[in-house]
Structures are given as structure tokens and as C-alpha cells.
Ligand SMILES: [Zn+2]
């Protein structure tokens with residue numbers, strides 16, 4: 520039987536909705552409810568709420584933030600173990616400046632341009648300023664990191680990166 524125009528339209532609509540939902544999930548703005556299988560949407564303060572059963576769950580960033588709150592600054596591998604959030608995602612939060620490496624740590628991330636050590640972001644302040652030159656707006660501002668003031672002596676031991684929530688440190 521040939522599908523009717525209405526059925527075709529309906530199918531297209533469903534496909535479009537599915538794509539939109541996939542995008543929301545990809546950007547941590549929605550997820551599938553573990554209780555009822557319906558869609559949970561971002562509600563507030565890094566919490567998802569299920570439209571259907573009302574269940575609430577933290578977003579990936581919410582889980583990372585809570586872990587840091589509960590355990591203090593910790594390295595990405597521990598946070599990943601404790602939250603189930605992949606290390607790559609935690610590193611992304613670091614590059615986005617949502618979390619930072621505490622001052623006085625024994626290792627930092629590096630400026631993507633000059634390799635200078637920074638506590639968060641993608642570029643050191645000098646390179647960020649260079650990028651911003653010639654731009655009408657400071658689009659790189661959120662990617663401008665901060666250079667650490669102190670560094671712990673490492674004595675050649677293997678070290679891992681501790682990270683902490685950024686806003687908390689600023690308060
Ligand atoms: Zn639910």
C-alpha cells in the first residue's frame with residue numbers, strides 16, 4: 520500500500536524531531552529518562568527533568584561539579600571514574616573555562632599557540648590578545664586562560680592534573 524501524503528509528512532516530522540533530540544542530547548541539553556524511557560529536558564541549574572514521570576537527574580557538567588564539591592579538586596581520571604563522564608568531556612570543560620586547575624598544582628594545560636602553561640581555556644592571555652586584535656568583538660575571551668602564579672615542585676614524579684570548579688574559586 521502506498522503511504523498517504525499525511526503519513527509521509529508525519530514520518531518526515533518524526534525524523535526532524537529525532538534529529539533535534541539527538542542534537543539536544545549531544546550538547547547535554549536533554550537525555551533519555553532511565554526510569555520511563557521518555558525524554559528528559561534541561562530544567563535549571565544543571566538538572567534534567569523528565570516530562571513524563573518527573574524524575575530529575577544532573578547533567579554531565581552537574582555531575583562533575585558535584586564531584587568536585589564533594590571531593591575537592593581532583594584529577595580528570597578520578598572525576599571520570601566517580602561520575603561516568605568521559606575524560607575527554609572533562610578536558611573540554613577545562614578548555615571552555617568551566618573548570619580550572621588550582622593555582623599551585625604541579626602541572627597545567629598548555630596554550631594552544633605558544634605552549635605557555637595555563638590553568639584553563641585555550642590560549643594564554645598574550646595569545647588571546649593577539650587573536651582578538653583585528654576581531655571586532657572579543658570572541659576569544661571565553662577561551663583566554665589564566666597563567667598560574669605558583670607551581671609545585673614535581674621532583675620528577677608522574678603527576679596528574681587536578682581540576683576544580685571555576686566559579687567557586689572566584690568567589
Ligand atoms: Zn521519566
Ligand SMILES: [Zn+2]
Pocket residue numbers: 630631632633634635642643644645646647
Ligand atoms: Zn600563548
